[in-house]
Amino acid sequence: MTEPDSVPAIGASVDAVMEALSRQQYVIERGLATAVYLALRLDKPLLIEGEPGCGKTEIAKALSAASGGELIRLQCYEGLDASAALYEWDYPRQLLEIRLHERDRTTEQLETEIYSERFLLRRPLLRALEGSGPVRPVLLIDELDRADEEFEGLLLEVLSDYQVTIPELGTIRARTVPLVILTSNRTRELGDAVKRRCLYAYIGYPSPEKEVDILRRRIPQLPEGFAREIAAFVQRLRGQEDLAKRPGVAETLDWAAALLALGEGSLHSAQVAETLGLLLKDARDLETYRRERLDSLLAAP
Amino acid sequence: MSEPSPAPEGLRFLLRVQGFLDRLREEGVVVGVGAGLDLGRAAALISPLDRSAFREACRATLGKSPDDLRTINRIFDEYWSTLGTVPIPPASEEGKVPRPRDRRGTPRRLPPHRRGPEPRTVTASLEGRYSTRAPDPSHPTQLVSPSELRRYRLGARRFRRRVATLPGRAWHRSPSGFVDFRRTAVRSARTGGEWIELFRRDRLPRRADLIILWDVSGSMREHTSSLFALVHSLHRVIRRTRVFAFGHAIEEITGLFEGQSYARALPELSGRLAGTGGGTQIAYCLAEFSRHWGSLLRATTTVLIVSDGWDLGDVSRLRRELERIRRAAGRLAWVNPYAAEKGFAPSTAALRTALPLLDLFASPADFPRPHGSPGTLPRRPGGPGPVP
Numbered sequence: 001m002t003e004p005d006s007v008p009a010i011g012a013s014v015d016a017v018m019e020a021l022s023r024q025q026y027v028i029e030r031g032l033a034t035a036v037y038l039a040l041r042l043d044k045p046l047l048i049e050g051e052p053g054c055g056k057t058e059i060a061k062a063l064s065a066a067s068g069g070e071l072i073r074l075q076c077y078e079g080l081d082a083s084a085a086l087y088e089w090d091y092p093r094q095l096l097e098i099r100l101h102e103r104d105r106t107t108e109q110l111e112t113e114i115y116s117e118r119f120l121l122r123r124p125l126l127r128a129l130e131g132s133g134p135v136r137p138v139l140l141i142d143e144l145d146r147a148d149e150e151f152e153g154l155l156l157e158v159l160s161d162y163q164v165t166i167p168e169l170g171t172i173r174a175r176t177v178p179l180v181i182l183t184s185n186r187t188r189e190l191g192d193a194v195k196r197r198c199l200y201a202y203i204g205y206p207s208p209e210k211e212v213d214i215l216r217r218r219i220p221q222l223p224e225g226f227a228r229e230i231a232a233f234v235q236r237l238r239g240q241e242d243l244a245k246r247p248g249v250a251e252t253l254d255w256a257a258a259l260l261a262l263g264e265g266s267l268h269s270a271q272v273a274e275t276l277g278l279l280l281k282d283a284r285d286l287e288t289y290r291r292e293r294l295d296s297l298l299a300a301p
Numbered sequence: 302m303s304e305p306s307p308a309p310e311g312l313r314f315l316l317r318v319q320g321f322l323d324r325l326r327e328e329g330v331v332v333g334v335g336a337g338l339d340l341g342r343a344a345a346l347i348s349p350l351d352r353s354a355f356r357e358a359c360r361a362t363l364g365k366s367p368d369d370l371r372t373i374n375r376i377f378d379e380y381w382s383t384l385g386t387v388p389i390p391p392a393s394e395e396g397k398v399p400r401p402r403d404r405r406g407t408p409r410r411l412p413p414h415r416r417g418p419e420p421r422t423v424t425a426s427l428e429g430r431y432s433t434r435a436p437d438p439s440h441p442t443q444l445v446s447p448s449e450l451r452r453y454r455l456g457a458r459r460f461r462r463r464v465a466t467l468p469g470r471a472w473h474r475s476p477s478g479f480v481d482f483r484r485t486a487v488r489s490a491r492t493g494g495e496w497i498e499l500f501r502r503d504r505l506p507r508r509a510d511l512i513i514l515w516d517v518s519g520s521m522r523e524h525t526s527s528l529f530a531l532v533h534s535l536h537r538v539i540r541r542t543r544v545f546a547f548g549h550a551i552e553e554i555t556g557l558f559e560g561q562s563y564a565r566a567l568p569e570l571s572g573r574l575a576g577t578g579g580g581t582q583i584a585y586c587l588a589e590f591s592r593h594w595g596s597l598l599r600a601t602t603t604v605l606i607v608s609d610g611w612d613l614g615d616v617s618r619l620r621r622e623l624e625r626i627r628r629a630a631g632r633l634a635w636v637n638p639y640a641a642e643k644g645f646a647p648s649t650a651a652l653r654t655a656l657p658l659l660d661l662f663a664s665p666a667d668f669p670r671p672h673g674s675p676g677t678l679p680r681r682p683g684g685p686g687p688v689p
Binding site: 014030031034035037038039041042044046049078079185186187188189192195196197199200201202241242243244245284 | 333335
């Protein structure tokens with residue numbers, strides 16, 4: 001395994017990680033930056049858990065953009081298996097090859113030929129391991145908690161040794177170790193075996209100052225005073241005990257963009273009520289807050 | 302990449318780290334050898350003298366859940382409070398390090414957490430009492446007989462088959478399923494367009510996740526033994542089961558059941574439930590559950606509430622919370638310890654509110670019976686099932 005050139009740039013220190021991600025308009029706290037730095041330097045996958053919409057997926061995109069490495073994304077879902085995540089044989093082409101050469105080749109020759117890399121369909125995990133450029137790719141395994149527990153078993157070899165064993169071809173090892181980011185919304189507990197192989201970080205809801213910073217960076221045309229007003233309102237909303245689903249940073253950004261598009265410069269009850277659906281994604285929450293609680297939330301200091 | 306070099310203080314530092322790992326393990330954080338090595342490698346990259354950076358390195362390498370991170374924060378503050386100056390605990394006879402001495406040469410007194418565990422004089426069952434005359438708040442727990450336990454497990458299996466198995470996302474061929482016109486049409490091409498055989502398919506049954514919400518308030522105390530046998534059996538039989546105990550508040554107690562035999566888990570449970578007597582606030586607890594663990598609820602989740610329904614809270618709020626769970630989960634069931642008694646009627650406001658939303662209402666006594674209620678449910682979801 002070679003030492004990738006990108007490491008000294010982004011992985012030189014915790015400060016370098018913070019600065020590189022800051023250039024990508026990603027606001028990162030020192031704790032998370034330390035975890036990213038260690039993941040880069042120790043060649044360990046990084047498991048990031050946290051509230052939905054708080055920037056778990058974004059960090060992989062920002063790291064890819066900052067390091068110049070290709071972002072390879074594996075979106076997990078129930079029923080995901082090796083053929084969709086790792087590799088699959090191109091059966092139609094193999095059949096065609098057999099038909100074409102069934103007269104002029106022996107069975108052994110045909111067998112060797114059709115189980116060669118030419119007939120291998122590479123899925124995200126294998127693509128991430130086959131990268132050979134100077135810059136390490138970023139492999140994002142997104143929402144791993146949505147996949148079945150059995151799928152975690154498939155990941156173990158990749159996460160610990162950065163290699164994959166294909167029975168017909170042998171073991172394929174990564175020449176350039178990818179930076180692996182796994183994310184989970186904690187809809188279920190991940191297995192110990194996966195956790196053991198990863199460094200760990202948790203992203204919670206941001207502080208008011210951080211949220212203002214994110215708003216200002218992501219929507220530069222948003223006036224600072226209005227950004228503070230929006231962030232304060234969202235923070236108050238998140239503090240409500242009876243919400244079924246609290247708004248994340250992604251919802252705040254959408255809401256701020258919507259208010260700006262509507263030509264607003266400050267929060268007014270009518271406009272907030274009309275656009276509240278961008279923040280609250282539960283019908284009952286929306287109904288309760290639109291009818292009864294909005295004015296008190298807006299009036300709160 | 303260069304090999305990690307020993308940390309600045311060499312052996313002294315490594316022994317301190319080892320003591321830190323041991324302390325975390327005592328607090329229930331699972332720290333493997335690999336995680337310890339990762340921390341050692343991280344310490345070669347990040348100076349341990351930079352306290353906040355070292356704390357973040359500990360969190361990244363040793364933590365595996367938000368609870369772990371909280372514990373690491375707490376123990377870190379306690380353990381590394383005087384980084385580099387606190388005496389080093391002896392790791393073994395061979396690597397024993399003499400206790401540091403002060404200016405006069407007197408050995409320093411070890412901090413409390415290094416002196417070894419203090420003998421516990423207060424038993425779990427007495428915790429939570431205001432005076433010695435107060436009624437015993439512990440839950441009386443007795444082992445049920447092995448044959449009874451076996452019957453509970455059979456009942457739990459029946460429950461798994463008939464209630465906690467729901468149609469999943471994958472399809473399979475099934476003679477009693479829906480007609481798949483696309484496949485039937487494709488197949489008919491073989492027979493010149495004649496529809497000789499109808500291709501039928503159905504959703505592949507998937508074993509559901511089970512969430513048990515167990516009321517451990519005072520009114521449920523006398524049923525603790527039988528309910529524990531039931532909950533333990535369900536946890537053992539259904540692989541993905543999470544157990545939550547509630548009364549005034551709600552907490553997860555799945556850990557009590559994991560890897561524990563029935564006989565060994567029971568005393569632990571008794572200690573854990575000590576002091577949980579008193580009234581129940583079902584609505585509040587369900588709201589807390591939805592807030593903190595609501596993401597566990599999916600179409601393939603069965604929620605089982607074990608409660609007598611004696612509630613101190615607001616009924617309309619209870620209805621709202623039950624409806625929320627009903628919408629998010631695949632099935633909602635309720636086990637009431639009094640349901641099998643002669644002349645039982647669901648007279649409490651909470652039960653009357655809950656009944657229209659339930660797929661199953663049963664008694665714990667139904668489980669050990671060969672033909673108890675868990676066998677009478679319809680296989681498919683879609684509205685409340687029969688309520689005996």
